[in-house]
Amino acid sequence: xxxxxxxxxxxxxxxxxxxxxxxxxxxxxxxxxxxxxxxxxxxxxxxxxxxxxxxxxxxxxxxxxxxxxxxxxxxxxxxxxxxxxxxxxxxxxxxxxxxxxxxxxxxxxxxxxxxxxxxxxxxxxxxxxxxxxxxxxxxxxxxxxxxxxxxxxxxxxxxxxxxxxxxxxxxxxxxxxxxxxxxxxxxxxxxxxxxxxxxxxxxxxxxxxxxxxxxxxxxxxxxxxxxxxxxxxxxxxxxxxx
Amino acid sequence: xxxxxxxxxxxxxxxxxxxxxxxxxxxxxxxxxxxxxxxxxxxxxxxxxxxxxxxxxxxxxxxxxxxxxxxxxxxxxxxxxxxxxxxxxxxxxxxxxxxxxxxxxxxxxxxxxxxxxxxxxxxxxxxxxxxxxxxxxxxxxxxxxxxxxxxxxxxxxxxxxxxxxxxxxxxxxxxxxxxxxxxxxxxxxxxxx
Numbered sequence: 001x002x003x004x005x006x007x008x009x010x011x012x013x014x015x016x017x018x019x020x021x022x023x024x025x026x027x028x029x030x031x032x033x034x035x036x037x038x039x040x041x042x043x044x045x046x047x048x049x050x051x052x053x054x055x056x057x058x059x060x061x062x063x064x065x066x067x068x069x070x071x072x073x074x075x076x077x078x079x080x081x082x083x084x085x086x087x088x089x090x091x092x093x094x095x096x097x098x099x100x101x102x103x104x105x106x107x108x109x110x111x112x113x114x115x116x117x118x119x120x121x122x123x124x125x126x127x128x129x130x131x132x133x134x135x136x137x138x139x140x141x142x143x144x145x146x147x148x149x150x151x152x153x154x155x156x157x158x159x160x161x162x163x164x165x166x167x168x169x170x171x172x173x174x175x176x177x178x179x180x181x182x183x184x185x186x187x188x189x190x191x192x193x194x195x196x197x198x199x200x201x202x203x204x205x206x207x208x209x210x211x212x213x214x215x216x217x218x219x220x221x222x223x224x225x226x227x228x229x230x231x232x233x234x235x236x237x238x239x240x241x242x
Numbered sequence: 243x244x245x246x247x248x249x250x251x252x253x254x255x256x257x258x259x260x261x262x263x264x265x266x267x268x269x270x271x272x273x274x275x276x277x278x279x280x281x282x283x284x285x286x287x288x289x290x291x292x293x294x295x296x297x298x299x300x301x302x303x304x305x306x307x308x309x310x311x312x313x314x315x316x317x318x319x320x321x322x323x324x325x326x327x328x329x330x331x332x333x334x335x336x337x338x339x340x341x342x343x344x345x346x347x348x349x350x351x352x353x354x355x356x357x358x359x360x361x362x363x364x365x366x367x368x369x370x371x372x373x374x375x376x377x378x379x380x381x382x383x384x385x386x387x388x389x390x391x392x393x394x395x396x397x398x399x400x401x402x403x404x405x406x407x408x409x410x411x412x413x414x415x416x417x418x419x420x421x422x423x424x425x426x427x428x429x430x431x432x433x434x435x
Contacts, residue, residue: 009399017373017398019380044410048402051409052374055355059273061283134291201287226287229294230261241295 007031007038016045126159127151128237130229135242136170138181144174144242145185148194160193164232168199168225171242172206175219183216190218199225260306261293267376268314274371275318277339277360285321289314308386311376315368315387322364358408366401369394 007015007028014020015028032039129151133144148163155161165174173179175198180186186196196216201224203213215221223231233239268289272282292313293300300309339360341353359367368387372378380398384391 009403010395013395013398013402014380017380044406045402048405048410049374051351051355052359052370052405055352055359056270056274056371056375059270059282060279061269132294201284224287226290230265230290233261233294239294 012041012045016042016049126155126161128162128232128235129164130232130237130239131163131165132225132229132239132241133165133167133171133174134169134225136173140242141171141174141180141182144171145182145189147240147242148189152189152192152194162193162237163189164195164197164228164237165189166197166199166225166228168202172198172202172213175215177214177216180216186216195220197221197223197225197228199223201225260303261290261310264307264310265290268310270375271311271371272314272318274359274375275364275367277356281321285314285317288317292317305385307376308378308382311372311378311386312388318364355405355409358405361408362401362404366397366404369397370401370405373398 011020011024011028015025020028028038028042032042131144131148131151133141135141144165148165151161151163167174174182175186175196177183190196196219198213198215198219198221200221203221206213229239265286268286269282272285272289273279276282276285289310293310300306339353339356341350341357359370362370369383372383372386373380378386380391380394383394387394
């Protein structure tokens with residue numbers, strides 16, 4: 001390895017990175033005052049370090065397919081479809097982003113009037129669970145549903161536990177209408193307010209391979225599994241991996 | 243029964259906070275290692291999933307950084323292995339950074355650095371970026387990549403020498419523009435040196 005004024009490249013790197021002990025640091029510093037070559041090399045090292053840092057200050061983020069679909073009108077088509085349902089007098093309830101701890105219920109009437117109610121959480125003290133299913137094994141999927149039911153049943157008197165199920169990787173089979181053996185069980189859980197999420201990233205990957213992914217009714221696919229899990233965990237939901 | 247971890251309540255909250263705040267840093271690092279936004283995002287997703295699933299392995303929150311970035315490094319290693327794009331030879335070329343067609347002068351500088359970094363062997367790239375982007379000490383890099391400190395220092399030396407020759411040598415030229423799609427991985431080999 002080349003040496004500059006008796007110091008190895010490793011020593012010079014360590015000096016620039018603050019890894020030398022004080023004695024050795026002083027030696028390098030003192031020598032750099034005397035040696036223009038050493039001083040120049042140290043400047044180069046520092047400049048290189050700053051160049052690397054600068055080059056990655058802003059890094060490009062990936063454009064997700066769901067963003068592109070939204071731009072192409074897919075999201076808006078869904079929104080229009082939802083509005084049509086309301087105008088036809090179908091009463092639906094859905095939950096908006098719950099950053100504030102509130103949730104919103106949209107009610108439609110036969111007259112077509114739509115009201116949006118902001119309601120506080122219906123219970124105090126109910127626990128919140130997010131189950132993560134990444135396995136397509138039947139016993140694992142069954143366990144996930146059993147666990148979801150158990151969590152609902154185990155609520156304290158007067159309280160209601162909230163449960164979400166997030167499926168990704170091969171666990172997505174749980175929510176694929178052409179594959180899942182548990183469509184009826186899932187429907188029953190959904191009627192008891194268990195919300196199911198299909199990972200949008202897993203869906204993208206399958207579609208890239210030419211696989212057509214049809215989900216069960218009301219299976220949400222607006223998030224990646226991780227996004228949903230992290231979002232919920234930030235809000236003190238308990239994470240359970242099946 | 244369900245979901246109980248061995249962490250106390252304070253540790254659980256700290257862990258969740260840590261995972262949430264680490265995402266941006268992990269993505270920056272993954273991008274610096276791959277120069278592929280989609281692959282970087284995938285790697286971060288896998289990393290955080292593994293971290294969430296294996297949080298019981300993390301006994302000391304002070305080691306969380308090294309632990310997370312280690313998971314990231316291993317995810318990338320597994321990814322390359324799965325692609326089985328390993329050829330014989332000492333050269334190791336990963337995905338080359340593609341410079342956009344229209345560049346400001348400042349962007350040219352950024353692009354030249356990224357191109358130079360993308361041409362480094364992965365092992366050297368990882369050491370340099372962990373030190374320069376995350377400010378890891380050599381000991382922390384060694385812990386993260388599970389290599390001796392001496393290896394950290396030698397990889398840093400080689401990598402920075404290569405960057406210096408490319409970026410600071412008066413005779414070097416900025417990379418020419420490369421239009422079109424990303425050049426896929428041509429050769430990958432774990433470089434221990």
